[in-house]
Amino acid sequence: MKTTLQKLPLPLILAFLFTNFIFGQAGFNNTFIVLNINNSGNTYYDLNAATSNADFQNANLGSFCVGNTSGIVFKGAEHNVYRCGSCDLTATAIHYSIYPAGNPNNTFSSVSIGYQSGFTNGCGGEDQRWSDISATTDLLSGLAPGNYVLEVYSDAATTCNGTVYASNSGSNYKATFTVTGYVTYYADNDGDGFGNNSSQSSCTGAPAGYVTNNSDCNDNQLQYVDADADGYGSNTLAACGVNNNSDCNDNQLQYLDADGDTFGANILVACGVTNNFDCNDNQFQYLDADGDGYGSTTKVACGVTNNLDCNDNQLQYLDADGDGFGANITVACGVFNNSDCNDNQLQYLDADADGYGSNTIVACGVTNHTDCNDNQLQYLDADGDTFRANITVACGVLNNFDCNDNQYQYLDADGDGYGSNIKVACGVTNNSDCNDNQLQYLDADADGFGANITVACGVTNNSDCNDNQLQYLDADSDGYGSNTIVACGVHNNIDCNDSQLQYLDADGDGFGANITVACGVINNSDCNDNQLQYLDADFDGYGSTTIVACGVHNNIDCNDNQLQYLDADADGFGANITVACGVTNNSDCNDNQLQYLDADADGYGSNTTVACGVTNNIDCNDSQLQYLDADGDSFGANITVACGVTNNFDCNDNQLQYLDADSDGYGSNTTVACGVTNHIDCNDSQLQYLDSDGDGFGQILP
Structure with missing residues (x-):
């Protein structure tokens, strides 16, 4: 357990130095209560403190069985206090009270806490630890089951301030706990929530497999509620009931419906129907509403055993001959009347009483239906022209004035x-006239224009100039006809456009000769229709690819909008000779040999080709004259060359010249344009003298 003596902060010490040193003061720094829960060792709880210990205020100390002597044991407390100046502490104590939750009282038990140690503080006094954890008070002793509050506070007696408190600003410190009583539980072997008489007690809840009752009639088998007492149980478990849960509805009796007609027999079942008034549960019963012994498809509890009746709301009669009229015999499916005079043979209506019946079936009539019109007498028409003789028949015509009833009249x-095709009582014996309202003329060539010969079928005009040969319209009078047939015209139809003359275009250039043809072009402007003509816009004798009526007969011009000149040496500069493809200038001085730029006019050309220049391109630098440097000393003679040096001040270009700085006739190793021809001077910056005797002193030679 970690405890600390809280020191007064430095500002407080400084503030109190004078007043406290003279007058004195004492009080609590922090306080702790010490409890032993379930023999787990001493636990310090913060009261008037803020440490890593658990807070006592609002703590839940746990749940404990009634009579547990080691559940909550009060061990004591620790008080960390201070005193300043002449003030002293003479005693400290902790006070506690236990009462049921929601029912506080003012009865507290007090325990004195003695002095243990101290050390000097900054206010002329001491910080002290008062502690005692030797108590063994059982706080659960005598408590009945319930929820409780443990309330505590601390106080101290001082020589200067009387009694001082650590009491949560007067509200004290409170923690809660629960005391649970012992309950008897009963074994529930089948896990249905109902127990047998085998029991045990516990204060911590039901042991596994135990419940709070011993009402099970059979703890080795599940029992189910049988609310309707039909021997079939619901899914609701019961202490005492039936041992099945097969009832579909335990709130209503179910009856066996063996034939599945929704009407039950008087036999209870787990799942069935809710009625028991089926007359025969082994066979369907059907409603017989009209009492004819034939049932509908409506199932009933008691009825007939068939469902053959087509209409159970009306009697049906046998219609053996299917005429819609029935005999006086009831059947399941039939007709609604019983008026048939003879149900074994169809009867037909004879409205005109000629012994021939219509197609209208009646209950009583004649036995045939051969009359074509039962509303009017019919007469024999032997030749079928609708004009009759004076003989009545089942099917005939309505008149009797035919001139010849054995042959049609038209x-x-x-x-x-x-x-015409119109039959008449009296007329001609043929019906071959295509139009009996207008004369028809022979059209032998089928051109729509007839000759002056009448025929049964033909055309309505007789204007054809030649009815043995088709005539075609020649609108442009070129001797070639269009596809339009006319009464009088030419005998061909080969004209491509009869509205405009066509001209021969033998070379297919779109320009025609002055020869008319059936199909051609519409102009006759071609200068030569046997050879294509090409546009020569620049008049150089070479044509472009544009075909024209009159032009040149070639199309080899690379650019017909600009003259092209021969560039034989391919230098980009042309001679004054026009060609089909070439260059656009004729400035070349010599088109048989390349010309090079000689910018420095030294007779040596650069690599730049020009129209007029020199015939070589060996100049190393055409921007500056080059001079011959025969002795390779970088000083040139006054002779221009293609490649050399850029100066011409060498005194002797056939022999190297050396610098003679001291003018002694002996040169140094430095080559110059003009100097001496030797370079044997040991020091050209200073004259050298002969020292024949080797004494270091030279002589001046005369």
Whole structure:
């Protein structure tokens, strides 16, 4: 357990130095209560303190069985206090009270806490530790089961301030705990929540497999509620009941419905129907509403055993001949009347009483239905022209004025001897006229224009110039006809455009000769229709790829908008000779040999080709004259060359010249343009003298 003596902060010490040293003061720094819970060792709880210990205020100390002597044992307390100046502490104590939750009282037990140690502080006094953890008070002693509050506070007696308190600003410090009583539990072998008489007691809840009652009639088998007492139980477990839970509805009796018609027999079952008024539960019963012995498809508890009746709300009668009229015999499915005179043979209506019946079936009539019109008498029409003789029949015509009932007569309205398809009582014997309202003319060539010969079927005009050959429209009078057939025209239809003359385009250039043709072009502007002509815009004799009516007969011009000149030496400069493809200038002085720029006019050209220049390109630097340096001393003679040095002040370009700085006739190793021809001077910066005797002193030679 960690405890500390809280020191006064330095500002407080400084503030109190004078007053406290003279007058004195004492009080608590922090306080702790010490408890032993369930023999787990001493635990320090913070009261008037803020350490890493558990806080006592609002703590739940746990749940304890009634009579537990080691549940909560009070061990004592620790008080860390201070005194300043002449003030002293004479005693400290902790006070506690235990009462039921919600029912506080003012009865406290007090325990004195003695002095243990101290050390000098900064206010002319001491910080002290008062501690005693030797108590063994059982705080649960005599407590009945319930929820309790443990309330504590501390005080100290001083020589200057009387009694001082550590009491949470007067509210004291409170923690809670619970005392639980012992309960008798009963074994529940089948786990249904109902126990047998085998028991044991516990204050910590039911042991596994135990419940609070011993009401089970059979603890080795689950029992179920049988609310409707039919011997079949619900899914609700009961202490005493039946041993099955198969009842579909335990609040209503269920009856056996063996035939599945929703009507039950008087036999109880777990799952069935809720009624028991089936007359025969082994066979369906059907409603017979009209009492004809034939049932509907409606199942009933008591009825007939068939469901054959097509309409159970109305009697049905046998209709053996299927005419909709029934005999006087009831059947399951039939008709609603019994008016048939003969149900074994169909009867037909004979409205005109000619002995021939219509297709209308009646209950009583004739036995045939051959009359075509039962509302009017029919007469024989032997030739089928709708005009009759004076003989009644089942099917015939309505009149009897045919001139010849053995042969058709046809209307000839235009009097050409050819009849229409209209039959008449008296007329011609053929019906080949295509239009009996207008004369028809022979059209032998089928061009829509007829000759002057009448026929049964033809055209309505006789304007054809030649009915043996088709005639075509020649609108442009070129001797070639269009596809438009006319009464009089030409006998061909090969003209591609009969609205405009066509001209021969033999070379296919879109420009025609002055020769008309059936299909061609619409102009005749071609200068030569046997050879393509090309545009020569720059008049150089070379044509572009643009075809024209009149032009040149080649299309090799690379650029027909600008003259091209021959560039034989391919230097980009052309001669004054026009060609189809070349360069656009004719400035070349010599087109048979490349010309090079000679910028410094030394007779030696650079690598730059020009129209007019020199014929070589050996100049090392065409921007500056080069001079011959025969002796390689970088000083040139006054002779220009293609590659050399850029100066020409060498006194003798055939022999190296050396610097003679001291003018003694002997040169140094430094080459110069003009100097001496030797370089044997040991020191050209100073004259040298002969020292024949080797004494270091030279002589001046005369």
